[in-house]
Amino acid sequence: MKCDIVLAGVGGQGILSIATVLGLAAVENNLYLKQAETHGMSQRGGAVQSYLRLSDKPIFSDLIPSGEAQLILSVEPLESLRYLNFLSPDGYVITSTTPFVNIPDYPDTEGILATIRNLPRVVAIDAEAIAKAEGNSKSSNMVMLGAASPFVELPLESLEQAIKTIFSKKGEEIVAVNLRAFHAGRAFTEQTLNKLK
Amino acid sequence: MNKKLLLGVEAIGQGAIDGGISGVYAYPGTPSTEITEYIQENEVAIGRNLHRQWSVNEKTAMEAALGMSYAGKRTLVCMKHVGLNVAADVFMNIAITGVNGGMVIAVADDPSMHSSQNEQDSRYYGRFAMVPVLEPADQQEAYDMTITGLDLSEKLGVPVMIRITTRLAHSRSGVKLADLARKENSLSLPADPLQFVLLPSNARKRYNKLLGQQTEFLQLAEQSDFNLFVDGIDSSLGIVCCGIAYNYFRENYPGVSPYPYVKLSQYPLPEKLLKQLEYQVDEILVLEDGYPLVEEQLKGFFGRGKKILGRLDGTLPRAGELTPDLVATALKIERALQEELPGTLVNRPPALCKGCGHHDTYRALNEVMEEHGKGKVFSDIGCYTLGALPPYNSIYSCVDMGASVTMAKGAADAGLFPSIAVIGDSTFTHSGITGLLDAVNEQSNIVLIIGDNESISMTGGQDSSALGRIESICEGVGVLPEHIHVLESLPKNHEILVDLLKREIAYNGVSVIIPRRECIQKLSRKKRNIL
Numbered sequence: 246m247k248c249d250i251v252l253a254g255v256g257g258q259g260i261l262s263i264a265t266v267l268g269l270a271a272v273e274n275n276l277y278l279k280q281a282e283t284h285g286m287s288q289r290g291g292a293v294q295s296y297l298r299l300s301d302k303p304i305f306s307d308l309i310p311s312g313e314a315q316l317i318l319s320v321e322p323l324e325s326l327r328y329l330n331f332l333s334p335d336g337y338v339i340t341s342t343t344p345f346v347n348i349p350d351y352p353d354t355e356g357i358l359a360t361i362r363n364l365p366r367v368v369a370i371d372a373e374a375i376a377k378a379e380g381n382s383k384s385s386n387m388v389m390l391g392a393a394s395p396f397v398e399l400p401l402e403s404l405e406q407a408i409k410t411i412f413s414k415k416g417e418e419i420v421a422v423n424l425r426a427f428h429a430g431r432a433f434t435e436q437t438l439n440k441l442k
Numbered sequence: 443m444n445k446k447l448l449l450g451v452e453a454i455g456q457g458a459i460d461g462g463i464s465g466v467y468a469y470p471g472t473p474s475t476e477i478t479e480y481i482q483e484n485e486v487a488i489g490r491n492l493h494r495q496w497s498v499n500e501k502t503a504m505e506a507a508l509g510m511s512y513a514g515k516r517t518l519v520c521m522k523h524v525g526l527n528v529a530a531d532v533f534m535n536i537a538i539t540g541v542n543g544g545m546v547i548a549v550a551d552d553p554s555m556h557s558s559q560n561e562q563d564s565r566y567y568g569r570f571a572m573v574p575v576l577e578p579a580d581q582q583e584a585y586d587m588t589i590t591g592l593d594l595s596e597k598l599g600v601p602v603m604i605r606i607t608t609r610l611a612h613s614r615s616g617v618k619l620a621d622l623a624r625k626e627n628s629l630s631l632p633a634d635p636l637q638f639v640l641l642p643s644n645a646r647k648r649y650n651k652l653l654g655q656q657t658e659f660l661q662l663a664e665q666s667d668f669n670l671f672v673d674g675i676d677s678s679l680g681i682v683c684c685g686i687a688y689n690y691f692r693e694n695y696p697g698v699s700p701y702p703y704v705k706l707s708q709y710p711l712p713e714k715l716l717k718q719l720e721y722q723v724d725e726i727l728v729l730e731d732g733y734p735l736v737e738e739q740l741k742g743f744f745g746r747g748k749k750i751l752g753r754l755d756g757t758l759p760r761a762g763e764l765t766p767d768l769v770a771t772a773l774k775i776e777r778a779l780q781e782e783l784p785g786t787l788v789n790r791p792p793a794l795c796k797g798c799g800h801h802d803t804y805r806a807l808n809e810v811m812e813e814h815g816k817g818k819v820f821s822d823i824g825c826y827t828l829g830a831l832p833p834y835n836s837i838y839s840c841v842d843m844g845a846s847v848t849m850a851k852g853a854a855d856a857g858l859f860p861s862i863a864v865i866g867d868s869t870f871t872h873s874g875i876t877g878l879l880d881a882v883n884e885q886s887n888i889v890l891i892i893g894d895n896e897s898i899s900m901t902g903g904q905d906s907s908a909l910g911r912i913e914s915i916c917e918g919v920g921v922l923p924e925h926i927h928v929l930e931s932l933p934k935n936h937e938i939l940v941d942l943l944k945r946e947i948a949y950n951g952v953s954v955i956i957p958r959r960e961c962i963q964k965l966s967r968k969k970r971n972i973l
Contacts, residue, residue: 256792268614272447281613282449285472285557286900289825291792296613306693307613307686310766312780323790329781347793349832352786360784 246276246398247302249309251328252295253319255345256288260320262411263390264295269407270399271299281307290347292324299397318393320372320386321345322357329364338364339393339434341372341385368392368434375429381419384426391430395438444619450610453581453617454520454548455480457588461544462624464515465493467503469872470901471522472557473611474550478520479902486623496898498907499843499872500525504532504547511543512638514630516592520548523564528843528873530567535640536601537571538648542632544596546588548604550611553732553763557900559823559842561761563732568603568709572652574659575603575709576668577685581615583668583707589620594662598655607731607763610686656710664714668707671715673722676700680723682716684736687729690769711739720748727772728752731764793828799931799959800826803864803893804834806939810947811836814860820853822846822874824866825900825961826893837864844873850888851881860889860947867894868906875915881952882920889946890954892916893931895961903964916954925949931957 250267254260264280271278277300283293296309311330317338319325325340332338340361344354361369370392372385379388387408394404408427412420448456455477458466468478481487482494493510497503500521507519519529526533526549533547549567552558568575576591578584584606591602636644663669681703683691688705702722704715720726720740725748728737737752751757757772758764770777794800803826811818821827821837822845829836839849847870850863865874870892881888894912898904908915916926927942929935939957946953 255790257795268447272616277616278447279613279615281609283556284476284612284902286792287556289792289795289828289900290790292790302696304615305689305696306766307609307615307689308765310693310770310777312778323787326784326787329783332781334778348788348790350788352788356786360786 247300248298248316248397249314250297250316250318250393250397251309251314251331252297253317253324253328254293254321255324255347256283256291256293258320258345259386260293260295263318263386264297265411266390266404266407267297267299267397267399269410270403273403273406274399276301277304279304279307292327294328316393316396318389320389322354322361322369323352325361326357335366337366337368337396339368339389339396340370341389342369343371343373343385368437370430370433372430375433376426379425379429380422381426384423387423387426388430391427392434394427394431395434444621445616446619447614448581448585448617449476449612449614450578450581450584450606451476451550451612452480453584454518454588454604454606455484456617456619457585458518458546458592459484459487459492460620460623461589461592462516462626463492463518463592464543464626465507465510466518466520467493467497467507468520469497469500469503469525470898470904471525472901473552473608474520474522474525474548475901475904477518477548490626496904496907500529501532504529504536507545508532508536508541511541511545512632513543515543515627516545516596517543518546518548518588520550522558523549523551523562524559524842525549526564526567533567534571537573538645538652539638539640540599540648540652541595541601542630542637543627544592545601546591546595546604547601548588548606551605551607551732553607556608559840561732563735564603564605565709565732565735568605569735572656573600573603574598574662575605577605577707577709578610579685579688579705579707580610581613581617584610585617585619587668587707598658600652600655605685607686609763660710660713663708663710663712666708666712669712669715670705671718672699672703672705674700674702677702677723678725680704680719680726682706682719682726682728682736682740684730686731687764687769690764690766691729693766694770694773694775706736711736716740723748725749725751727757729758729764729769729772791831793831794825795962797962798825799895799957799962800829800893802931802933802936802939803891803957804829804836806936806943807836807862807864807891808834809940810943811862818858818860819862819864820846820849821864822866822869824869825895826864826866829864843869844877847874847877847890848880850890851877851884851886854886854888855884859887861887862889862891864891864893866899867892867896867908867912868898870912871906871908871915875919878916878921878952879919885951887950888952889943890952892954892956894956894958895964896958897961897964899961899963903961903967912956913954921952921954925951925953926956927954928956928958931959
């Protein structure tokens with residue numbers, strides 16, 4: 246098993262909570278893991294990325310070589326395009342469609358979404374709307390994680406357990422809403438893939 | 443055996459605790475900050491009540507660490523690369539005084555300048571001071587080397603530097619930990635009462651001692667488990683890979699490398715291993731993150747002998763961090779064509795947070811400076827440096843900690859009017875106070891704006907060292923009380939700030955205006971923790 250994921254977003258959007266869940270689940274399954282994060286200046290609303298590598302064999306580089314990522318998992322549409330050079334020829338882009346506009350020259354949203362839809366393998370998901378429908382728009386990151394989960398060879402129970410672990414401090418209700426968000430995202434991807442078949 | 447997922451920096455923190463330190467001393471700076479934060483939150487560190495408060499700057503941190511070492515205890519001091527410039531005076535001299543309790547100096551370099559003003563390579567400082575340098579390739583080595591470094595330092599009686607770069611600092615992986623943290627040392631004074639007295643007569647003796655130890659440092663590097671020679675079947679090329687570059691090299695050869703190589707993680711350069719490699723191969727490729735330090739040494743001035751490839755001959759770019767891709771190219775490994783980036787992609791630079799008090803300061807400052815023209819505002823290092831970018835474009839300098847104050851003074855000396863400095867509360871206490879004294883002593887015509895967000899914000903909201911005491915410090919330095927103003931930085935105070943700025947620009951002397959409001963990020967973190 247080997248899975249390289251580029252996590253993308255904007256500083257402050259909390260992509261690291263996604264990485265933490267995947268990391269916990271990987272450790273529970275005795276996988277090797279390396280996860281390079283962005284700390285510092287870019288966390289102030291700049292483009293941030295995390296390189297997450299899981300494998301059943303030792304991993305050398307902390308950075309993913311270009312053209313080798315199985316997944317680009319982005320919580321923002323423009324950011325999903327920034328790391329396309331990392332994507333492997335059979336890799337998938339999983340992205341939220343809700344733009345985060347904090348720069349004056351943010352490109353035309355329709356154009357961005359059209360570019361995304363034209364990618365050969367993509368799951369574009371309105372994570373915020375789904376999260377809201379499940380009870381809390383703040384859990385859109387778990388929708389995104391759920392949407393990515395069919396592509397990651399980690400047992401469903403391990404991912405669920407990891408979500409419980411990281412949200413347990415905030416009470417049962419928050420845990421439940423994040424689990425629902427996760428499953429809604431997962432269902433969305435499964436439906437998308439079924440349509441393609 | 444206990445295994446933990448740790449960032450490279452956290453592994454150093456854990457190693458220091460398990461290596462028996464009695465205290466960590468540091469000033470925050472990306473990518474080194476989390477070493478100290480990890481120790482601050484660690485149960486063993488809390489239980490032992492290890493020293494773990496932030497210092498005012500890197501120089502005071504290293505000097506306090508030296509005091510702890512003088513008293514026989516083990517200590518860790520950490521900083522980012524440019525922080526070592528601030529501590530360079532004491533650093534160079536610790537090599538000569540030596541240490542009593544073990545001392546590890548952890549320095550985190552930032553090649554590619556992700557969050558820095560330059561990409562200087564701290565290994566040069568290690569070589570300059572002639573002390574052993576350890577450069578981990580991964581998180582496990584970062585942990586192991588911190589423990590080894592403390593032992594080594596105590597055994598040799600010199601400080602040991604650990605040098606890491608951003609990618610290792612901020613990358614997480616599993617680390618096997620020792621079962622128990624070593625006991626702290628007990629209090630003991632140096633055996634030689636003159637050891638720390640660098641009067642010329644004694645300094646010469648100490649310096650000769652350090653020179654005499656160089657052979658031993660070299661032998662230790664040659665025997666070190668962290669340095670390896672690995673043979674290969676293809677002798678057309680030999681590789682020297684330093685620190686994290688080893689990972690990028692092995693990423694390209696996850697099984698067996700066809701080329702012989704030296705994995706280099708302990709300096710001074712292990713002569714025997716490198717000669718063994720050189721003897722066997724036609725050419726040598728040097729992979730190192732940072733400056734071409736090893737490459738220069740292997741090449742020599744005249745470049746005679748076998749060809750050395752690396753950053754100096756263009757095999758690798760001269761600037762910027764290494765990546766597995768760059769290393770693959772240097773190894774002439776062909777890669778599949780990658781997806782092209784769409785043309786619509788635009789950069790997303792960092793920006794001041796919504797609701798941050800610095801917005802209010804820059805709005806008022808821009809309004810006031812309109813009549814004076816551009817180029818008259820100096821600034822410094824912190825979140826407010828983002829005021830150099832659109833939409834504000836308010837500031838015209840960011841050089842080193844505290845330089846806004848002194849540059850404004852020098853420009854005023856040259857006749858620039860008005861001459862304004864914008865600095866943050868923590869940068870001011872780090873290195874701005876002495877510059878302000880210079881200005882006061884000459885009654886320089888400057889207006890100093892201290893944007894006080896009551897926190898060290900860019901690095902994650904650490905405690906500012908003179909919380910609520912900025913104005914009394916200014917008064918103590920000699921700024922006249924009627925020219926020190928504090929106000930809350932809020933949109934509703936815009937007119938007041940504009941008027942104050944105008945009035946103090948008109949005053950011929952030193953004025954200080956302190957717009958104050960807690961960092962919005964720190965405030966929201968507090969609220970989240972309460973909820």
